[in-house]
Amino acid sequence: MRIRTLVMSAVVAAASFVTLAPVHAETKSFVIIGRGSAGSTSDLAFTVLEEALKRTFPEDTVQIRRLPGTAAAAPPRVQTGEAQFGHGVGENVLDAWTGTRTFEGRDKMRDMRYLGGYLGFLKRPSASPTFVTTEDSDIKSWADLANKRIGVGPADSLTATMVEVALGGVDLSYDKIAANGGLVMTGDWNQQFEMMGDGQLDAVFFTGDHPAPIITQFAANNSPRLVTMDEPVLNALMENYPTFSRNDMPAQTYDWQKEEVSGIQLSIGYIVHKDVPEETVYELCKQLYVGDGAKVWGDVVPGWAGAETMAPRAAATVFIPLHPGAKRCFEEAGIDINYIAAGNDTP
Numbered sequence: 001m002r003i004r005t006l007v008m009s010a011v012v013a014a015a016s017f018v019t020l021a022p023v024h025a026e027t028k029s030f031v032i033i034g035r036g037s038a039g040s041t042s043d044l045a046f047t048v049l050e051e052a053l054k055r056t057f058p059e060d061t062v063q064i065r066r067l068p069g070t071a072a073a074a075p076p077r078v079q080t081g082e083a084q085f086g087h088g089v090g091e092n093v094l095d096a097w098t099g100t101r102t103f104e105g106r107d108k109m110r111d112m113r114y115l116g117g118y119l120g121f122l123k124r125p126s127a128s129p130t131f132v133t134t135e136d137s138d139i140k141s142w143a144d145l146a147n148k149r150i151g152v153g154p155a156d157s158l159t160a161t162m163v164e165v166a167l168g169g170v171d172l173s174y175d176k177i178a179a180n181g182g183l184v185m186t187g188d189w190n191q192q193f194e195m196m197g198d199g200q201l202d203a204v205f206f207t208g209d210h211p212a213p214i215i216t217q218f219a220a221n222n223s224p225r226l227v228t229m230d231e232p233v234l235n236a237l238m239e240n241y242p243t244f245s246r247n248d249m250p251a252q253t254y255d256w257q258k259e260e261v262s263g264i265q266l267s268i269g270y271i272v273h274k275d276v277p278e279e280t281v282y283e284l285c286k287q288l289y290v291g292d293g294a295k296v297w298g299d300v301v302p303g304w305a306g307a308e309t310m311a312p313r314a315a316a317t318v319f320i321p322l323h324p325g326a327k328r329c330f331e332e333a334g335i336d337i338n339y340i341a342a343g344n345d346t347p
Contacts, residue, residue, distance in 0.1 A: 031064075132215060
């Protein structure tokens with residue numbers, strides 16, 4: 001009789017366990033593209049995205065695969081649906097949408113939609129492309145680069161393109177620098193900063209918010225100096241890129257930075273394929289931009305603590321059409337939507 005009682009108790013316990021288990025648990029799989037150099041804006045923002053996706057589906061198993069890729073690599077892979085979410089730098093995405101400049105001769109990529117801006121990036125100064133040299137360098141302005149050795153990041157990065165456009169403001173180009181005996185190097189930013197520390201490069205250009213881990217790391221063993229952007233250089237960029245805005249980095253953003261540095265701020269945010277379900281994008285948008293959910297930025301990246309206060313600017317630069325889920329999210333939250341460039345286009 002005792003054995004029968006124990007067996008019945010075990011059956012009841014098992015039944016209770018089954019009842020308590022989540023009945024709607026699923027496996028959610030996502031592919032995202034936005035892995036830049038360690039500590040870069042895209043790397044940090046996509047670490048935030050990964051956590052936000054997990055918090056959006058707390059009862060499910062969330063599997064995320066992150067593909068490496070610069071700003072220029074993201075639009076094509078989101079367009080084809082190979083990745084659902086991508087790193088969206090305004091000018092690259094705009095070029096892909098219109099089939100111009102970087103994507104000239106290719107079909108217009110009209111299956112992309114905008115989700116929202118990087119709050120952490122908006123919270124801190126940008127002054128891109130940031131011109132970094134060493135304290136003992138004789139470089140004082142962009143015009144001094146006529147015969148210098150410079151690093152401009154990956155060859156297909158927006159930084160590499162921006163720097164050449166900016167050089168046009170002082171009548172320089174990559175070809176002219178090379179013809180004068182200088183060097184323009186493309187590749188990984190970490191390697192380029194190491195080369196500058198070893199004296200193999202005279203300057204490196206970096207795009208991101210500040211203080212940037214990659215520059216702080218360089219400063220640990222070297223004496224860096226930032227060069228401000230000359231007005232002709234700034235004007236050359238602003239005339240060529242409709243999604244840019246002027247941005248200044250205050251002195252002492254880094255302990256060793258003595259003067260304010262001028263540059264531009266990019267329009268940067270997440271792009272998403274149009275076929276990602278509206279409800280998924282809506283819930284993810286709330287996690288990233290609404291109420292306490294937006295604290296995910298500082299939870300994941302300590303340097304972005306307090307970024308939730310920037311939530312009113314989450315849709316301040318919508319450069320391609322919003323995904324319907326994001327639009328509903330912003331409208332319900334009372335977040336103003338400001339369309340620029342192709343933001344008001346009909347897909």
